[in-house]
Amino acid sequence: ADHSAAPATADDPDTALSLSGDGVWQGRGVVDGFDDLLDGLAPDHDYLVAVGYDRLRLPTVLLGPDADAADTPGDVIATGANADDVDLDAVVDALDAAEPWITRETLVRRVEASPRAERSGAIATFTGRVRTRDSPDDNRTTHLAFEKYEGVARDRMDRIADELTDRDGVLDVAMHHRTGVIEAGEDIVFVVVLAGHRPEAFRAVEDGIDRLKDEVPIFKKETTEREEFWLHRRDP
Known part of the structure; x- marks a missing residue:
């Protein structure tokens, strides 16, 4: 998730979300919360990857030497010092078995x-x-x-x-x-x-x-x- 987009001006919508050509979500304006964002995206999208969030009740991959699975609200499906330590096939299997975000x-x-x-x-x-x-x-x-x-x-x-x-x-x-x-x-x-x-x-x-x-x-x-x-x- 990229939150670096410029704030909305008076002529802009209250909230704007976009997906760039390289696959990066950008948001500006007022977003009530990440759950509300997921609720809005869920009917039309099968998957969403949230990078840099560790306080969501979502299937979570923790990277880094200090990653603490016990302090993570979501189900931790993989951990590692870096991305090379993660078994991607196992992550995909865990995601397929996880409860989907249904609204x-x-x-x-x-x-x-x-x-x-x-x-x-x-x-x-x-x-x-x-x-x-x-x-x-x-x-x-x-x-x-x-x-x-x-x-x-x-x-x-x-x-x-x-x-x-x-x-x-x-x-x-x-x-x-x-x-x-x-x-x-x-x-x-x-x-x-x-x-x-x-x-x-x-x-x-x-x-x-x-x-x-x-x-x-x-x-x-x-x-x-x-x-x-x-x-x-x-x-x-």
Whole structure:
């Protein structure tokens, strides 16, 4: 990432991002944060390499004699004194196995590309997020941590999506549940339904999130300002 571009002038957009001919991203103006940048790029790009960032919750390659994997928020997939010490094939394999950066817009674009989209008149979405507290007197939740049986969880979400898509009027369904540490106020889960009309779209979205919570083996640990605890477990 190259942040050396000149600041925006009065005639420029508030935020400008560009990719130079030699593959360097340049940015100027106001960017809310790196997560927002990733959210904007994710629907249209398969990969992004962020150079010089070590505080992101992303698959990370650490280089240098003082690299500290224990102090890195992302999953460290390789370390080395320099680039020559890194097995690139192993890095590629680790990236392919990593959870992709999925946003609600990613899933909306996915269902919009359905061959059945020309019959649709509605897209309904549900977004679950980390609630800070249930009431004003509750201890503040700082973050949640999610773990799942990866293969089983994906298979069950696919089965739920397929069964909802079999309903009359439902044309396509996409869903995604994030794992790892998710901070207060951040998004956790998305359900997106493409349908002919809004009634079947809304019903499928509600049933989709209810079934995901009931049927997909996901473990959730909550951390508040005072304690941390597992909320529930489901067998695979």
